[in-house]
Amino acid sequence: MNIIQTHDLCKQYGNALRVSHLNLNVPEGSIYGFLGPNGAGKSTTLKMILGLVRPTAGSIRVLGKDMDNSNRLSVLRQVGSLIESPSYYGHLTGEENLRIVQTLRGIPEKNIREVLQIVRLDGQREKKVAHYSLGMKQRLGLAAALLGYPKLLILDEPTNGLDPAGIQEMRELICDLPGRFGMTVVVSSHLLSEIDQMANHVAIIREGELVFQDSLEALHGRSRHHLALRTTNNAIARRLLAEQSVPCEEENGYLILPILSDEVAAQLTGFLAGNRLGIVRLEERQKSLEDIFLDLTGKAASL
Numbered sequence: 001m002n003i004i005q006t007h008d009l010c011k012q013y014g015n016a017l018r019v020s021h022l023n024l025n026v027p028e029g030s031i032y033g034f035l036g037p038n039g040a041g042k043s044t045t046l047k048m049i050l051g052l053v054r055p056t057a058g059s060i061r062v063l064g065k066d067m068d069n070s071n072r073l074s075v076l077r078q079v080g081s082l083i084e085s086p087s088y089y090g091h092l093t094g095e096e097n098l099r100i101v102q103t104l105r106g107i108p109e110k111n112i113r114e115v116l117q118i119v120r121l122d123g124q125r126e127k128k129v130a131h132y133s134l135g136m137k138q139r140l141g142l143a144a145a146l147l148g149y150p151k152l153l154i155l156d157e158p159t160n161g162l163d164p165a166g167i168q169e170m171r172e173l174i175c176d177l178p179g180r181f182g183m184t185v186v187v188s189s190h191l192l193s194e195i196d197q198m199a200n201h202v203a204i205i206r207e208g209e210l211v212f213q214d215s216l217e218a219l220h221g222r223s224r225h226h227l228a229l230r231t232t233n234n235a236i237a238r239r240l241l242a243e244q245s246v247p248c249e250e251e252n253g254y255l256i257l258p259i260l261s262d263e264v265a266a267q268l269t270g271f272l273a274g275n276r277l278g279i280v281r282l283e284e285r286q287k288s289l290e291d292i293f294l295d296l297t298g299k300a301a302s303l
């Protein structure tokens, strides 16, 4: 089952379509990485799912229900979120801040201690939040999102601004959630490396459009090895290869072929040479995940 399903979801600001016909499918129990360069439309999309921004067009289903006026509040009761930097009362302790949320939302009191333990803030629960580090504040935000043990957790760039240790800690906490509590987690990032270490499903958006959505494994699959061939006349070589039923695409002056056995590669090069084509280069290559991200989004992976 898909915990989130959007259909042709759009958001227009002024004349610009910032989110364009998005069809997202978030499988139950997954950590779904929502990846895209800055300004691609990630926050806008997550806010639409959470009912904080009204879509221009399209529909959203969350936990099997349409997000319309009659269902929205009951669905959102089962959803936790951390969008932008969380706000706190600095003069209150971490525990007191959580108590406010717990009381307002009618959540059992015992959950406060439990979530403080989950986010490893148990030892600092009596410290004023004004004295928390950025990483601790972010973990307190996660604790607040976890208070009601939601079925779905939506985290918008939860590691933004954290130091490497803070990023690592947040990542470990997120990775544990589906296994420990059966949660589905949607986590956005502009960093491919981060999603690569956390998610098992990935969606990539570019200028509001979905350019990839599948398992992380499938994304890695795109980085498999291939052969790059350059000849004295690629156009003729391509035609000759097609006649031999060898698929290839042209990219930056090279013909890109699937990996071939040594025997087949020798036969093919002999065949091309027999047709008066010079083999200038024949190389084995592998695309990195960064290359794939760049191909898909036109932006470097760490923007």
Ligand SMILES: Nc1ncnc2c1ncn2[C@@H]1O[C@H](COP(=O)(O)OP(=O)(O)OP(=O)(O)O)[C@@H](O)[C@H]1O
Binding pocket: 013, 014, 018, 036, 037, 038, 039, 040, 041, 042, 043, 044, 045, 190
């Ligand atoms: N309230 C708004 N009014 C007008 N334009 C907006 C508004 N909110 C967002 N935008 C524009 O929509 C586009 C997408 O913004 P969004 O914040 O969703 O991107 P993002 O992928 O989350 O990027 P970032 O990581 O920088 O937050 C941007 O061009 C942004 O300027």
